[in-house]
Amino acid sequence: MSLKGFMEEAYGGQVRSRRLERRKGTVVLSLKEISDKLESRPEKVDVARLAPKGALLARLISLVPEGKREALIWGYLTSIAAEGSLEPVEVTGGDYAGLELARGRLFIDGAGDHIGEGMKGGLIRVRGRSGHYLGQGMSGGGIVAGSSGDYAFRNISGGWGVILGDSGSYLGLGNSGGRVVVKGRAGQRVGWLMHSGRLRVGGDVGDYLGLMMSGGRISVGGCAGARAGWRMRGGKIEAACYGPEACGDGRILGGEDS
Amino acid sequence: MPDPLRSIESLVVALDDLCLHLGCKDLQIGDHRFNSLLHFCLANACLRNRVLLLYGGMGANKTSLVNLLGCSFLGIPFDDVENLMLTGHPEQTEEKMIGFIDPRQWSCPNGGEMEILWTPWARSNWKVINEINRFPSGKQNIFLELLQKRKVTYAGQVLTPGDTCYFATMNPDFSATYPLDEALLDRISASVPATQPDLINGLALAEREREIADLAGELPRLSREEFYALPEKVSDQQLGSAVELAIVSLVRDFTLCERAPSFDKTELYGTGPSRGLCHGCHYFNNPEVLCWQVDQGLSDRARQDLRAFTRAFSFLCRVEGSKMDVLRAIAPYVIWHRVTLQRSLFDQPPYYGSRKLDLVRTLVEKSIDRTLNERGEMNMILSRAMDGDMPLRRAIRELEEFDDPLARLDYIPALARML
Numbered sequence: 001m002s003l004k005g006f007m008e009e010a011y012g013g014q015v016r017s018r019r020l021e022r023r024k025g026t027v028v029l030s031l032k033e034i035s036d037k038l039e040s041r042p043e044k045v046d047v048a049r050l051a052p053k054g055a056l057l058a059r060l061i062s063l064v065p066e067g068k069r070e071a072l073i074w075g076y077l078t079s080i081a082a083e084g085s086l087e088p089v090e091v092t093g094g095d096y097a098g099l100e101l102a103r104g105r106l107f108i109d110g111a112g113d114h115i116g117e118g119m120k121g122g123l124i125r126v127r128g129r130s131g132h133y134l135g136q137g138m139s140g141g142g143i144v145a146g147s148s149g150d151y152a153f154r155n156i157s158g159g160w161g162v163i164l165g166d167s168g169s170y171l172g173l174g175n176s177g178g179r180v181v182v183k184g185r186a187g188q189r190v191g192w193l194m195h196s197g198r199l200r201v202g203g204d205v206g207d208y209l210g211l212m213m214s215g216g217r218i219s220v221g222g223c224a225g226a227r228a229g230w231r232m233r234g235g236k237i238e239a240a241c242y243g244p245e246a247c248g249d250g251r252i253l254g255g256e257d258s
Numbered sequence: 259m260p261d262p263l264r265s266i267e268s269l270v271v272a273l274d275d276l277c278l279h280l281g282c283k284d285l286q287i288g289d290h291r292f293n294s295l296l297h298f299c300l301a302n303a304c305l306r307n308r309v310l311l312l313y314g315g316m317g318a319n320k321t322s323l324v325n326l327l328g329c330s331f332l333g334i335p336f337d338d339v340e341n342l343m344l345t346g347h348p349e350q351t352e353e354k355m356i357g358f359i360d361p362r363q364w365s366c367p368n369g370g371e372m373e374i375l376w377t378p379w380a381r382s383n384w385k386v387i388n389e390i391n392r393f394p395s396g397k398q399n400i401f402l403e404l405l406q407k408r409k410v411t412y413a414g415q416v417l418t419p420g421d422t423c424y425f426a427t428m429n430p431d432f433s434a435t436y437p438l439d440e441a442l443l444d445r446i447s448a449s450v451p452a453t454q455p456d457l458i459n460g461l462a463l464a465e466r467e468r469e470i471a472d473l474a475g476e477l478p479r480l481s482r483e484e485f486y487a488l489p490e491k492v493s494d495q496q497l498g499s500a501v502e503l504a505i506v507s508l509v510r511d512f513t514l515c516e517r518a519p520s521f522d523k524t525e526l527y528g529t530g531p532s533r534g535l536c537h538g539c540h541y542f543n544n545p546e547v548l549c550w551q552v553d554q555g556l557s558d559r560a561r562q563d564l565r566a567f568t569r570a571f572s573f574l575c576r577v578e579g580s581k582m583d584v585l586r587a588i589a590p591y592v593i594w595h596r597v598t599l600q601r602s603l604f605d606q607p608p609y610y611g612s613r614k615l616d617l618v619r620t621l622v623e624k625s626i627d628r629t630l631n632e633r634g635e636m637n638m639i640l641s642r643a644m645d646g647d648m649p650l651r652r653a654i655r656e657l658e659e660f661d662d663p664l665a666r667l668d669y670i671p672a673l674a675r676m677l
Contacts (some may be wrong), residue, residue: 007641008498010636033543052602059534 075099262484301570306421314452336474346392449595513555554598596619
């Protein structure tokens with residue numbers, strides 16, 4: 001039988017024509033697909049609901065996000081991957097890695113900004129320099145980074161952070177808890193508006209150390225810049241030496257309430 | 259010679275009277291419902307050199323059913339059928355399983371060919387491998403050779419048992435079980451789940467006072483002529499063009515992938531759709547397309563088994579006319595144990611990573627429906643072009659508009675080679 005005869009017999013002369021229906025299924029395979037499925041600002045619980053598992057999740061966190069919205073989703077996915085894995089999860093680059101991490105371990109190479117933002121538990125290890133806003137708003141867990149940009153460990157209420165090299169300005173801004181150690185130097189306004197918690201900088205710090213701080217303790221191994229403790233209302237500052245216009249005399253400045 | 263199908267039908271009635279738990283009638287063919295476990299066993303007994311795997315927990319009557327059928331089909335006592343069974347455990351050796359060198363020849367050598375004492379299991383035409391996954395992986399390879407070559411070799415001697423019915427049973431993963439590798443699974447023609455008795459079945463079983471071995475004597479028996487006539491009766495069944503086309507398309511649907519070499523889709527160890535092989539492909543995540551939903555595809559053995567079991571069920575169920583309903587019903591059982599599904603899809607509700615047969619059934623339905631409906635026009639274009647009734651270039655142009663993986667990866671390249 002010819003092929004034509006075979007087909008005609010198979011279809012009995014009733015051939016319907018329809019093209020392949022182009023639609024997407026429920027499996028999420030790209031950051032954009034997750035982004036499209038979420039209506040407003042991505043929340044971790046929504047991303048977790050849509051996130052694939054296993055190798056596809058690993059594949060998603062190896063992608064480079066486009067735009068802030070995808071970066072937030074990518075950040076949540078890195079946390080979801082770390083929380084679901086017994087082994088440390090390794091990612092490369094990108095902003096918002098370890099966003100709201102609750103447990104697990106995340107190792108990051110060449111990190112961007114907002115690493116470990118809002119984290120509640122677990123461990124983040126940044127190999128090399130991290131960008132700005134490292135560990136911002138964290139309430140638990142720990143971060144170890146080679147060095148950091150500005151606003152590191154800002155507004156933290158718990159957890160701990162270690163910066164093995166230097167930190168930028170505004171370290172520990174508005175903190176109400178937690179412990180932070182910088183082994184190298186730090187920029188200006190370290191501990192600005194700090195309410196509680198501890199900061200330790202091994203090297204020198206810039207001007208306005210502990211500006212308007214109301215509690216907590218700052219310890220500086222090197223010299224503080226100008227106006228250390230300026231308009232300070234509480235807490236303690238300790239430095240090897242102070243620049244001009246520092247409040248108080250001697251090695252320890254501070255109020256009695258701390 | 260009496261009609262063997264009548265004998266089989268009376269056997270089904272007799273088994274029903276035995277109150278043997280086989281589960282519910284879960285196999286729908288046309289307007290009728292059948293019990294998948296029983297009817298796949300019957301179909302395998304009608305075929306030759308196919309392997310049926312019964313998969314389920316302990317006490318699901320897998321082994322009892324196969325032995326009862328052996329008793330009836332071979333016309334021998336139940337005890338003798340049980341003796342033909344090989345049971346898996348780690349201490350099973352090749353000598354215990356298939357045969358050993360006759361030690362008597364060392365004391366009185368006859369100078370001739372070395373004599374092997376083959377075991378009854380190796381010589382029989384009704385081979386039951388009980389708890390196949392309790393054999394360690396190395397020993398499972400003995401079955402690989404047997405199922406592939408249909409021969410048994412030992413110490414340079416070859417035993418050809420002839421056309422044989424193969425059955426195997428398998429428990430879920432326990433501490434004393436070993437996984438079956440993909441090569442062995444591919445040689446298993448069909449796999450049927452066996453379920454534990456539910457409350458109603460349990461009550462029915464409680465009413466049965468006598469043991470199965472005692473009841474086996476009451477089963478009707480097929481004569482030797484009837485048993486040997488079955489394969490011919492099955493092969494008399496004609497499948498028809500539509501079923502043949504659906505089978506070929508089904509196997510290709512489970513195998514297609516333009517990013518993997520055509521010889522390698524079944525052997526993708528390092529990559530696959532679950533590992534990002536299909537990322538960025540426009541077919542990916544389209545539920546209408548099957549290629550991305552399966553990590554490991556089908557071999558041509560699946561096609562042969564689909565044809566064989568469709569014929570056997572058509573014979574058993576006395577299906578007249580189109581056999582498409584038979585194919586729809588049996589194809590998931592032929593396919594599900596051979597394929598590795600895309601993990602993300604499989605893990606989602608309603609499958610939850612465990613209802614593999616259901617997901618494969620859905621995929622089979624999609625493929626067959628697509629072949630019968632959407633692919634009609636493109637199949638006609640292909641056939642006209644292949645038969646010279648249509649210019650090849652025009653056919654290629656028209657096929658390109660369908661955006662069907664089968665057209666893109668099989669039809670168009672085939673026509674392009676003819677230019």
